Amino acid sequence: MEQPKPTEPEVIVSMRGITKRFPGVLANDHVDFDLRMGEIHALLGENGAGKSTLMNILAGLYRPDAGTILVNGRPVSFASPREAINAGIGMIHQHFMLVPSMTVTENILIGLEKPRFRLNLSAYDREIQALSERFGMRVDPRAHVWQLSVGEQQRIEILKMLYRGAGILIMDEPTAVLAPSEVDELFHTLRAMTAEGKSIIFISHKLHEVMQISDRVTVLRRGKVTAGGRSAEGITREELARLMVGREVIFNLQKKPCQPGNVVLKVEDLWADNDKLLPALRGVNLEIRQGEILGLAGVAGNGQRELADVITGLRKARKGRVLVGGEDITNQAVSKGIRRGVSHIPEDRTHVGTAPNLSVTDNVVMKAYNRAPIGRGWLFNALAASNYAEELRKSYDIVAPNIETPVRLLSGGNLQRVILAREISSAPALMIAMQPTRGLDVGAIEGVHRLLLAQRDAGAAILLISEELEELIALSDRVAVIYEGQIMGEVNDGNVDEIGLMMTGSRQEQIRSAEVPHG
Amino acid sequence: MAEQGLGRGSFLNRFPYRIVLEPRLKQPPRWYPVFLSLLSVAIALLIGALILTIAGGDPWATYAYIAKASFGSLGVISDTLVKAIPLMLVGLACTLAFRMKLWNIGAEGQFFIGAFGASAVVLTPLLPETAPTWLYIATMVFFGALCGAIWGFIPGILKARFNVNEVISTLMMNYIAVSWNNYWIFAVWTEGGFQMSRMFPKNAWLPRLTDFAAQVPLFRGLTTHFGLVLALIAAVVVWLILYRSQWGYEIRLVGDNPRAAQYAGISIARNTVLVMMISGAIAGIAGMSEISGVVHRLQGAISPGYGFTGIIVAWLAKLNPFAIIPVSILFGALILAGREIQPSGIPKMMNGIILVTLIASDFLLRYHIRIVRREEAE
Numbered sequence: 001m002e003q004p005k006p007t008e009p010e011v012i013v014s015m016r017g018i019t020k021r022f023p024g025v026l027a028n029d030h031v032d033f034d035l036r037m038g039e040i041h042a043l044l045g046e047n048g049a050g051k052s053t054l055m056n057i058l059a060g061l062y063r064p065d066a067g068t069i070l071v072n073g074r075p076v077s078f079a080s081p082r083e084a085i086n087a088g089i090g091m092i093h094q095h096f097m098l099v100p101s102m103t104v105t106e107n108i109l110i111g112l113e114k115p116r117f118r119l120n121l122s123a124y125d126r127e128i129q130a131l132s133e134r135f136g137m138r139v140d141p142r143a144h145v146w147q148l149s150v151g152e153q154q155r156i157e158i159l160k161m162l163y164r165g166a167g168i169l170i171m172d173e174p175t176a177v178l179a180p181s182e183v184d185e186l187f188h189t190l191r192a193m194t195a196e197g198k199s200i201i202f203i204s205h206k207l208h209e210v211m212q213i214s215d216r217v218t219v220l221r222r223g224k225v226t227a228g229g230r231s232a233e234g235i236t237r238e239e240l241a242r243l244m245v246g247r248e249v250i251f252n253l254q255k256k257p258c259q260p261g262n263v264v265l266k267v268e269d270l271w272a273d274n275d276k277l278l279p280a281l282r283g284v285n286l287e288i289r290q291g292e293i294l295g296l297a298g299v300a301g302n303g304q305r306e307l308a309d310v311i312t313g314l315r316k317a318r319k320g321r322v323l324v325g326g327e328d329i330t331n332q333a334v335s336k337g338i339r340r341g342v343s344h345i346p347e348d349r350t351h352v353g354t355a356p357n358l359s360v361t362d363n364v365v366m367k368a369y370n371r372a373p374i375g376r377g378w379l380f381n382a383l384a385a386s387n388y389a390e391e392l393r394k395s396y397d398i399v400a401p402n403i404e405t406p407v408r409l410l411s412g413g414n415l416q417r418v419i420l421a422r423e424i425s426s427a428p429a430l431m432i433a434m435q436p437t438r439g440l441d442v443g444a445i446e447g448v449h450r451l452l453l454a455q456r457d458a459g460a461a462i463l464l465i466s467e468e469l470e471e472l473i474a475l476s477d478r479v480a481v482i483y484e485g486q487i488m489g490e491v492n493d494g495n496v497d498e499i500g501l502m503m504t505g506s507r508q509e510q511i512r513s514a515e516v517p518h519g
Numbered sequence: 520m521a522e523q524g525l526g527r528g529s530f531l532n533r534f535p536y537r538i539v540l541e542p543r544l545k546q547p548p549r550w551y552p553v554f555l556s557l558l559s560v561a562i563a564l565l566i567g568a569l570i571l572t573i574a575g576g577d578p579w580a581t582y583a584y585i586a587k588a589s590f591g592s593l594g595v596i597s598d599t600l601v602k603a604i605p606l607m608l609v610g611l612a613c614t615l616a617f618r619m620k621l622w623n624i625g626a627e628g629q630f631f632i633g634a635f636g637a638s639a640v641v642l643t644p645l646l647p648e649t650a651p652t653w654l655y656i657a658t659m660v661f662f663g664a665l666c667g668a669i670w671g672f673i674p675g676i677l678k679a680r681f682n683v684n685e686v687i688s689t690l691m692m693n694y695i696a697v698s699w700n701n702y703w704i705f706a707v708w709t710e711g712g713f714q715m716s717r718m719f720p721k722n723a724w725l726p727r728l729t730d731f732a733a734q735v736p737l738f739r740g741l742t743t744h745f746g747l748v749l750a751l752i753a754a755v756v757v758w759l760i761l762y763r764s765q766w767g768y769e770i771r772l773v774g775d776n777p778r779a780a781q782y783a784g785i786s787i788a789r790n791t792v793l794v795m796m797i798s799g800a801i802a803g804i805a806g807m808s809e810i811s812g813v814v815h816r817l818q819g820a821i822s823p824g825y826g827f828t829g830i831i832v833a834w835l836a837k838l839n840p841f842a843i844i845p846v847s848i849l850f851g852a853l854i855l856a857g858r859e860i861q862p863s864g865i866p867k868m869m870n871g872i873i874l875v876t877l878i879a880s881d882f883l884l885r886y887h888i889r890i891v892r893r894e895e896a897e
Contacts, residue, residue, distance in 0.1 A: 312782075313784075314781065314782065333784065333786070334781065334782065334783070334784035335784030335785075336784075337784075338783075338784045344782065346782060351776070351778055351779075352778045352779060352782050353779065353782070354776070354779060355771075355772050355775035355776040355779045355780075356775065356776065357775045358771060358772065358775050362768070362771065362772070365768075366772065366779070366783040367783055367784070369765055369768050370765050375765045378764050378765055378766065379763060379764060379765070380762070380763055380764050380765045380767065380768050382762065382763060401545065401546070404546070405546050406546060409545065409546060
């Protein structure tokens with residue numbers, strides 16, 4: 001028998017050469033990953049870097065195309081999350097899977113075989129109370145889930161896994177939904193668990209948390225490991241940011257010099273909440289001029305969606321102003337913004353940008369149906385609408401059998417063309433483009449880029465929100481960085497290092513003042 | 520997807536062919552939905568025939584009898600049309616609401632309240648006994664529609680303001696409407712203690728074909744009334760709203776994707792209230808036409824569930840305003856046959872079977888069925 005060396009704790013999970021391909025994406029490309037007993041191992045990377053895919057493989061939700069997984073030295077191949085849990089691996093997802101009308105105890109017992117017939121709940125209540133106290137979690141086992149805060153619901157998910165005897169916990173961005181005080185409590189609990197010899201994989205893209213809580217760090221970028229199992233001590237934030245973001249610029253676009261005109265969009269001290277009523281925007285200031293593209297960089301969930309929603313009128317601001325062409329449109333109806341020339345390429349093409357069962361015609365006239373020549377008085381001129389649609393289909397190369405085809409039958413790239421055709425054909429003064437190329441293939445991406453640049457050259461002001469840093473730097477005249485609802489700073493020379501640092505929470509002033517002493 | 524539910528060792532796996540379901544990637548041709556609806560009705564008739572046989576009846580004789588009882592002569596065709604008129608109007612009311620995915624189950628109540636509103640014109644009275652027929656009709660249509668609209672407004676505003684589920688609220692309001700009518704029939708407008716109002720004066724009746732028997736002898740005894748014209752006008756109006764008005768575009772957009780509608784600057788709350796009101800108004804006109812065209816007084820039993828059958832009619836017509844007309848006539852025939860056939864539950868059973876096959880057929884609009892050889896597929 002080989003004894004584990006005292007300095008190197010035992011490796012309990014070892015993933016080797018994990019490869020997973022989705023249609024059009026190589027999500028994991030020969031990824032190696034180790035987890036030691038009793039450690040907190042952070043898995044860091046941008047959205048789409050392949051963190052969740054790798055962990056879903058470990059938790060039995062996906063099966064890898066290639067690679068091996070050893071748990072406690074034995075090769076495993078999980079066909080379902082249940083098998084992974086039986087092997088002691090539990091994953092806590094970002095979206096909780098709880099039944100709101102049931103109590104905490106009932107939720108934890110769901111799916112277990114133990115209370116066979118007679119449900120002696122109070123005995124289980126006590127058991128769960130004891131378990132939660134052991135790890136320093138405050139939970140009332142008799143409370144109904146709908147009464148609980150998000151942080152408390154997360155504790156139930158953790159308890160669920162602990163109750164099932166999990167020794168390895170995978171937490172998928174556990175802090176994304178939490179308030180700062182709840183984050184501290186969570187970290188406290190995580191430490192209590194590692195003290196008992198449990199191991200934790202902590203998926204995140206927030207550098208300061210990673211530095212604060214983890215023992216070791218693995219960084220993924222575009223499906224590949226850029227740093228494997230580095231000790232968290234002695235690694236700097238700058239280094240992590242670079243490992244995460246990368247620095248090569250792959251796009252090479254022909255871009256005319258920027259000739260900014262009058263200010264079109266002015267955002268002043270804007271505050272707004274997200275869907276969970278937590279503050280998402282905390283005093284945002286922005287300005288975009290005619291003929292200019294302002295790129296907004298940031299890791300997903302730092303207020304980008306809320307900003308786009310507030311500017312377009314889909315979300316109420318709590319404080320601050322949005323001015324378009326000098327007119328205050330804060331908290332006005334969406335239709336008012338549309339009349340002022342605000343166009344919007346939404347992030348979610350199928351659920352927000354289009355009506356899937358309606359025809360191409362009905363979808364392209366979505367913002368022109370009440371204006372001449374399609375709308376006259378109360379009438380809807382169907383002939384004018386189909387002429388308009390036919391014209392757009394030709395000029396934007398929308399590949400569809402005919403304009404009566406429901407758009408749900410179109411491919412992603414064509415669906416995006418339908419949206420672009422609609423939003424661009426209104427000759428917008430201001431365009432809010434949110435993730436306009438996500439999920440598209442290279443050819444389609446190039447087409448979208450060209451259309452955006454053409455709009456800019458025609459004098460539109462464009463706010464481009466994207467998580468693709470290369471895209472932002474290639475297209476934008478200026479890049480602003482948003483972090484936790486605040487603008488960290490702005491660069492116009494494509495300084496990736498600086499953007500990377502700002503994306504992870506450093507202010508531009510701090511970065512620059514830190515640089516000065518070194519010369 | 521194809522073999523879900525079949526165990527691995529199932530004997531079906533040894534069968535050399537298997538059924539594969541694939542989502543349709545192309546739009547089916549225009550005739551296909553119509554064909555599917557007809558096919559569903561045919562299959563429903565076959566299922567009905569099977570049940571009749573098991574019950575010891577002769578299905579073909581039964582069907583022949585139903586056909587004769589509803590379409591056998593000019594007289595019964597006219598009776599069928601009389602039954603079809605309220606179905607058309609209620610079906611149109613449901614079509615408009617369902618297009619916005621507003622599940623107005625309250626057409627029955629709106630029908631009763633529309634009948635009340637129309638009766639109030641005669642019984643209050645709002646018009647002098649001697650007022651001309653055209654004025655009576657116009658006023659009664661107006662008040663019937665107004666009362667129906669109010670009955671639609673209440674669940675509409677509740678939904679728009681407080682997100683109250685309209686299925687529950689409209690359903691509950693059906694009972695309120697019936698009780699409301701009963702109060703007036705029993706307590707206020709009762710005629711000599713009977714649970715009905717007095718007969719309306721002749722000039723408050725919708726003109727019937729038989730009224731023109733002096734000019735056209737063929738019309739003698741035919742009870743088809745002016746409500747048919749109202750229903751046809753309503754079909755055209757609903758079609759115009761849905762396909763030729765900006766408001767109709769908004770309804771279709773909200774119905775398919777409310778978030779996209781919001782994004783396009785369309786007010787969902789405003790449209791919810793408006794659609795419920797117009798839907799209620801059309802159902803109210805159905806009640807008015809029944810009162811003024813057939814019953815000629817306000818009484819308790821004025822509807823054998825027209826408001827609910829209208830839901831089926833709207834679905835069978837695939838929410839197409841013009842398809843409502845033939846479908847209503849088919850269901851009118853089934854209602855009429857219910858009087859002729861014993862047990863009268865048979866036409867009701869047919870209603871139910873048609874609805875089931877019809878809803879099932881929707882699946883085929885979305886999926887292809889292919890039968891492939893097992894080896895080829897694996």
